[in-house]
Amino acid sequence: MLDVPPAATHHPGLDALLLHHEVDKFNAAYAAALDEQRLADWVEMFTEDAFYVVISRENADKGMPVGLIYCDSKAMIHDRAFALEKTAMFAPRYLRHIIGNLQVLGEEERGAIRARANYVVIQVLYDRPDAKLHQVGVYHDVFRRVDGVLKLAERRCIYDNLLVDNALCLPV
Amino acid sequence: MLDVPPAATHHPGLDALLLHHEVDKFNAAYAAALDEQRLADWVEMFTEDAFYVVISRENADKGMPVGLIYCDSKAMIHDRAFALEKTAMFAPRYLRHIIGNLQVLGEEERGAIRARANYVVIQVLYDRPDAKLHQVGVYHDVFRRVDGVLKLAERRCIYDNLLVDNALCLPV
């Protein structure tokens, strides 16, 4: 694993801005991969040892790690995605992510970049006119560069709500 | 038509960031024009030969170009807007756009800039407390500079849903 950050500008504000933009672009690409049901691309956005969980705000506030989805490696994330591809991805629904309010909280030792962002996932059932707020919450993230490219080493998706008419645990 | 890009910084990351910001500002101004019902301003955001369509995701996925709105010139967009001004704009509803997840996909030959972004349009009927997700989808765009100012040469609005209680085909 190489850690190749982009060229520095030697202006602290600009370097912070470039990093913010890099994470912002990552999140837009992440949302597009899920919205377009390109799950193989989605899996590739995680590091080999990535931690990915989807957990309720109530449980997160209580420090209870029990979640809807729990993966502690890219292999588990991959299995999850492929299981979905055989089921949910062909179910008649569209999803659309809006990721906003990005905060890059800092670059830590060993190149880990902590960030957070709010997310809204809107679900539309085929041939139905009404869109619904499927899931609303916050991402708590740790990014790392792998060969110069940002990857998610950790994404904890903490949702305020979960629409119960969706029996499937879709990734967000 | 002059093609005057902003001053280059000679730092590839910063130049990409400036372009991203330029498109982001465009989208915020575009949303404000529609939200504030300034349709004449909205029309001016397109090139003379602009292509503007609003089409369902289902039809877009099948390669069927049949849409809710179809305009292949600024003149048609203008007619559309003025027809609306005589009808829908005085109908008792507010619209509010959220445009997010912008991706600038690249600058092509002849200065064409391809981009995409997710959008949510929220509708509120006057004196009604509940806001509704009127339309949720993705913009597939081509921008060009006219006299140094970004304009939309193409915007394909591909919606996941369309709230049927809205008989009018409002621009998004």
Place this chain on the structure above:
Amino acid sequence: MLDVPPAATHHPGLDALLLHHEVDKFNAAYAAALDEQRLADWVEMFTEDAFYVVISRENADKGMPVGLIYCDSKAMIHDRAFALEKTAMFAPRYLRHIIGNLQVLGEEERGAIRARANYVVIQVLYDRPDAKLHQVGVYHDVFRRVDGVLKLAERRCIYDNLLVDNALCLPV
């Protein structure tokens, strides 16, 4: 009060971009403070003489200043927040802000920065699966730097709708 802007880059586009980013970061931090119910932090984001109102679009359009919330100093905002902390903050609901479509409209005399942004506040009642659009609207803002840090000298929150099942006037 010191007015210490960040280091200039001497590139007009970059300086505008840095300012935009500074306001964008402010809004993300503002949303996080409210979403996480850190009301004391929220109060600190205003200047001493700040003007903060929450008003309907209908009244704003008519030039009627009567609003849901009216504060013309940080002291009043503080009182408002603490009154809430004794009531609403322990009510069983989560709020989640999405702030988008930021437009920095310019830097005026005496360092005042005018901006606007659209906002959506989504409400979730505890143990309920459905998230609702609590409030949708636009912020009209004036920022000032206090000791080099951006603060809100004015935030007018103009909402398209207000969900009536919420009797409490929560800050947005």
